[in-house]
Amino acid sequence: MKDRHKAFANLLVRRRWMLYLSLSVLLAVVVCGIFAPYLAPHDPSFVDFSHKLESPSWDYPLGTDQLGRCLFSRLLYGTRVSLGLALLIVVACLLSGLLIGCLSGYSGGWIDHAVMRVCDAVLAFPSLILAISLIAVWGAGWKQMAIALVIVQTVYYARFVRGLVINLKQQTYVTAARVCGTNPVRILMRHIVPNMLPPLLVVVTLEIGWVIMDISALSFIGLGIQAPTAEWGAMINEGKSFIRSHPRLMIAPGAMIFVMVALLNLVSDAFGENKGFGSPLRRKSKST
Amino acid sequence: MSLLIADEITKTYSATGWFRKQTPEGKGVREISFTLEEGSCLGILGESGAGKSTLGRIVLGLLPPDSGTLTFRGIDLYRSGRSERKQWRRDIQVVFQDSYSAMNPRMTVQDIVAEPLRNYERKSSKEERSAVAELLELVGLGADDMTKRPKQMSGGQLQRVNIARAIALKPKLIVLDEPVSSMDMIIQKQILDHLKELKEKIGTAYLFISHDISAVQYFADRVAILDRGTLEVRESFDPFT
Numbered sequence: 001m002k003d004r005h006k007a008f009a010n011l012l013v014r015r016r017w018m019l020y021l022s023l024s025v026l027l028a029v030v031v032c033g034i035f036a037p038y039l040a041p042h043d044p045s046f047v048d049f050s051h052k053l054e055s056p057s058w059d060y061p062l063g064t065d066q067l068g069r070c071l072f073s074r075l076l077y078g079t080r081v082s083l084g085l086a087l088l089i090v091v092a093c094l095l096s097g098l099l100i101g102c103l104s105g106y107s108g109g110w111i112d113h114a115v116m117r118v119c120d121a122v123l124a125f126p127s128l129i130l131a132i133s134l135i136a137v138w139g140a141g142w143k144q145m146a147i148a149l150v151i152v153q154t155v156y157y158a159r160f161v162r163g164l165v166i167n168l169k170q171q172t173y174v175t176a177a178r179v180c181g182t183n184p185v186r187i188l189m190r191h192i193v194p195n196m197l198p199p200l201l202v203v204v205t206l207e208i209g210w211v212i213m214d215i216s217a218l219s220f221i222g223l224g225i226q227a228p229t230a231e232w233g234a235m236i237n238e239g240k241s242f243i244r245s246h247p248r249l250m251i252a253p254g255a256m257i258f259v260m261v262a263l264l265n266l267v268s269d270a271f272g273e274n275k276g277f278g279s280p281l282r283r284k285s286k287s288t
Numbered sequence: 289m290s291l292l293i294a295d296e297i298t299k300t301y302s303a304t305g306w307f308r309k310q311t312p313e314g315k316g317v318r319e320i321s322f323t324l325e326e327g328s329c330l331g332i333l334g335e336s337g338a339g340k341s342t343l344g345r346i347v348l349g350l351l352p353p354d355s356g357t358l359t360f361r362g363i364d365l366y367r368s369g370r371s372e373r374k375q376w377r378r379d380i381q382v383v384f385q386d387s388y389s390a391m392n393p394r395m396t397v398q399d400i401v402a403e404p405l406r407n408y409e410r411k412s413s414k415e416e417r418s419a420v421a422e423l424l425e426l427v428g429l430g431a432d433d434m435t436k437r438p439k440q441m442s443g444g445q446l447q448r449v450n451i452a453r454a455i456a457l458k459p460k461l462i463v464l465d466e467p468v469s470s471m472d473m474i475i476q477k478q479i480l481d482h483l484k485e486l487k488e489k490i491g492t493a494y495l496f497i498s499h500d501i502s503a504v505q506y507f508a509d510r511v512a513i514l515d516r517g518t519l520e521v522r523e524s525f526d527p528f529t
């Protein structure tokens with residue numbers, strides 16, 4: 001009995017440790033992204049054919065690509081694009097999902113029915129395919145990609161938020177607030193939304209990882225961020241012709257994506273376990 | 289004129305949805321009639337599942353009845369306009385059984401007690417603080433409890449906070465849905481005594497819902513017995529007649 005207790009405590013401590021480690025690595029990457037102009041040894045888009053496809057050296061920590069651009073600098077600047085855009089998209093999704101989910105879940109009735117049917121319709125398509133078709137209509141580019149991703153993902157958020165709202169709406173303190181005259185908007189702002197932040201935090205950290213992958217995938221097939229801009233997915237695309245001769249051109253950005261997504265998953269899991277709920281939002285398997 | 293008149297109120301829970309079977313008879317309340325005078329206390333006695341909370345929710349305006357009328361100070365509540373409804377919200381307040389879950393765990397006692405005041409009155413933060421302190425004192429708590437959160441208080445203290453919130457607007461009627469059922473005898477008596485005192489001070493009427501015969505005997509002026517959805521108002525307190 002005591003042993004089991006100890007093992008459990010150990011596990012918790014180890015988990016904590018892992019959480020802090022993941023968080024600090026993530027933070028380090030974010031800081032590197034923010035200070036990229038100061039940290040990068042070279043201009044990420046400076047073309048220099050005299051240095052093309054060089055191996056790592058003191059001057060070029062990760063070597064150069066086919067146009068002689070510094071790979072390390074490009075990775076650093078790519079952090080800004082991938083993480084920054086992912087964050088932007090997730091925040092936009094969160095806000096619109098909160099709005100729609102709260103409206104739908106709190107009002108119930110025909111509004112709820114209508115909103116949920118629209119969501120079902122969107123959910124019937126694999127999300128990346130839907131995003132691709134939207135971009136196909138609007139044309140490639142990072143703005144179109146961001147808007148398409150926001151539209152597609154908002155549906156997941158809206159459904160998730162709606163479920164939480166319906167659950168929290170039944171809490172006695174919400175009834176008590178209604179009785180003492182609090183209006184629905186105030187009830188949502190003061191009683192419901194604050195109490196769903198912990199599960200939302202879990203989802204958001206996980207989602208940032210997913211969105212990084214989506215951005216990279218769309219940029220890889222040329223629909224997202226366009227060529228001269230350093231972005232991980234686009235970098236993999238550019239590097240693919242050199243997969244045999246210079247695999248590091250693909251491996252480096254690929255590793256960045258992998259590490260970021262893995263860390264965000266770890267953090268999300270740890271948050272979830274900490275708060276006593278597992279990963280609440282399982283997305284359908286995606287073809288990334 | 290009576291404060292509250294319930295006339296033949298019926299509310300049965302029917303299963304909604306296309307494929308579910310109708311729930312069997314006896315869920316909810318049927319043809320309930322009673323009157324409640326200003327400043328008095330009616331005890332509603334009934335066993336678990338008899339429909340006591342259902343009745344409370346109807347009186348609070350949270351659950352429209354299938355049929356029957358509820359008249360509060362001469363106004364038919366479920367067929368009234370917006371402004372009357374707003375006044376009604378103000379004049380009927382509630383104390384629930386589970387004191388902890390009746391409060392948002394993220395809010396402080398001050399925010400909880402001040403919530404009804406903020407909804408109806410414009411007060412500066414200083415006025416609000418003194419109003420909350422006064423209310424807390426009325427229910428036997430100190431002003432230093434104001435900054436606490438629900439997790440930091442005991443069940444009895446929490447129920448006092450709930451009562452402070454309920455009396456904040458000086459309502460005409462408070463629905464007490466088993467307010468002391470989860471407490472031990474000494475605290476029960478303390479809180480009931482406090483409620484009695486408040487009744488004298490601010491002149492509210494109570495609808496006291498309970499399954500505890502002795503508590504009802506101690507607390508209520510009249511008693512009505514709710515048995516499987518039907519209500520019988522007794523003139524005498526002897527529950528076995």
Ligand SMILES: Nc1ncnc2c1ncn2[C@@H]1O[C@H](COP(=O)(O)OP(=O)(O)OP(=O)(O)O)[C@@H](O)[C@H]1O
Pocket residue numbers: 301302315316334335336337338339340341342343499
């Ligand atoms: N929302 C609902 N939907 C369907 N049936 C319900 C609902 N709420 C209550 N009931 C049923 O109505 C009956 C009366 O419930 P109510 O909560 O009024 O009982 P109660 O007298 O307050 O019991 P307790 O002493 O346990 O609180 C119960 O049989 C219950 O199962």
Ligand SMILES: [Mg+2]
Pocket residue numbers: 340341342465
């Ligand atoms: Mg009940």
